[in-house]
Amino acid sequence: MSNKIHACSFDEIIERNWPEGVKKTRQRVDIYRVLHDCDQPLSAAEIFSALNKEHPKEGYAFSTVYRNLLAFEKAGILVKSVLSTEDNAVYELKQATHRHYAVCLKCHTKIPIKTCPLHDIAEHITESLPDFQITGHQLEIYGYCDKCKNTPAQ
Amino acid sequence: MSNKIHACSFDEIIERNWPEGVKKTRQRVDIYRVLHDCDQPLSAAEIFSALNKEHPKEGYAFSTVYRNLLAFEKAGILVKSVLSTEDNAVYELKQATHRHYAVCLKCHTKIPIKTCPLHDIAEHITESLPDFQITGHQLEIYGYCDKCKNTPAQ
DNA sequence: TTGGTTGCAAAATGTTTGCATGACC
DNA sequence: GGTCATGCAAACATTTTGCAACCAA
Numbered sequence: 001m002s003n004k005i006h007a008c009s010f011d012e013i014i015e016r017n018w019p020e021g022v023k024k025t026r027q028r029v030d031i032y033r034v035l036h037d038c039d040q041p042l043s044a045a046e047i048f049s050a051l052n053k054e055h056p057k058e059g060y061a062f063s064t065v066y067r068n069l070l071a072f073e074k075a076g077i078l079v080k081s082v083l084s085t086e087d088n089a090v091y092e093l094k095q096a097t098h099r100h101y102a103v104c105l106k107c108h109t110k111i112p113i114k115t116c117p118l119h120d121i122a123e124h125i126t127e128s129l130p131d132f133q134i135t136g137h138q139l140e141i142y143g144y145c146d147k148c149k150n151t152p153a154q
Numbered sequence: 155m156s157n158k159i160h161a162c163s164f165d166e167i168i169e170r171n172w173p174e175g176v177k178k179t180r181q182r183v184d185i186y187r188v189l190h191d192c193d194q195p196l197s198a199a200e201i202f203s204a205l206n207k208e209h210p211k212e213g214y215a216f217s218t219v220y221r222n223l224l225a226f227e228k229a230g231i232l233v234k235s236v237l238s239t240e241d242n243a244v245y246e247l248k249q250a251t252h253r254h255y256a257v258c259l260k261c262h263t264k265i266p267i268k269t270c271p272l273h274d275i276a277e278h279i280t281e282s283l284p285d286f287q288i289t290g291h292q293l294e295i296y297g298y299c300d301k302c303k304n305t306p307a308q
Numbered sequence: 309t310t311g312g313t314t315g316c317a318a319a320a321t322g323t324t325t326g327c328a329t330g331a332c333c
Numbered sequence: 334g335g336t337c338a339t340g341c342a343a344a345c346a347t348t349t350t351g352c353a354a355c356c357a358a
């Protein structure tokens with residue numbers, strides 16, 4: 001319920017955001033729901049265990065999760081990224097404006113950073129890289145969150 | 155020969171920068187040399203093939219490369235990072251000032267960005283994350299380099 | 309009905325570890 | 334000479350792929 005404009009059901013959200021050309025299956029809707037209900041990027045393993053927690057009776061395969069994350073990415077509604085502090089990829093539904101995170105090195109919580117600071121200095125970068133055609137960027141802050149900062153050791 | 159102050163031999167560089175408590179072996183010196191002679195971060199596989207190209211007669215094990223990269227990292231002379239555009243880690247000797255790169259999505263060249271733009275807006279970030287203890291950050295620009303920008307497709 | 313999707317298992321990839329041998333200080 | 338590093342192979346974790354059965358359009 002993070003990116004709703006006004007109150008509406010999950011079915012309506014699905015209806016509105018579902019990408020064209022992607023067949024709507026039970027597994028894909030479930031994966032979409034997990035990503036939608038979470039406010040931070042998730043790893044494939046986290047998505048997998050969330051699915052099996054919410055629907056213990058249904059069977060899910062890792063390959064299905066990976067294949068559908070790829071399908072969502074190709075359809076343009078999901079972004080995959082690899083954070084320098086974790087060794088596996090994380091996935092999140094594409095936001096209206098892209099986001100960056102502060103990642104806690106201890107508990108791995110990912111706190112969205114409100115503004116994209118890069119925006120302010122994009123021209124600065126373009127100046128120093130005149131021949132490079134910039135298509136994107138990634139910024140990641142790391143450190144310790146409020147809960148963990150007093151006990152940073154493992 | 156990238157970070158020399160004035161002209162000096164590789165032996166002198168090694169002598170000056172070798173970390174304490176790290177035994178100096180042939181393999182470690184060779185790995186150091188590969189990293190030192192390159193101006194961009196390298197993956198373990200790239201380091202491995204550079205070693206075997208320079209010293210075809212000597213045997214190198216992947217495990218040795220990984221273990222020694224870890225040893226260098228623990229000794230504080232190397233930084234490991236995972237770029238969002240590549241799915242494996244890259245390694246480089248720690249620079250006096252930390253660096254960021256513009257990564258070409260086609261040929262994977264990594265062009266160092268002269269200044270760290272984050273510096274200018276560190277306080278901006280601190281303001282919006284008052285409870286988060288920042289210990290570091292990672293910034294990565296991606297797109298297409300001069301050579302590849304006219305043929306971005308694979 | 310039919311082509312795309314799923315689940316399973318196996319393969320591929322990148323990285324780590326156990327252990328006997330070997331090299332540095 | 335003792336300790337730590339090496340090479341090899343095997344283990345490991347994550348991700349990808351082949352294939353037959355299945356399901357949504």
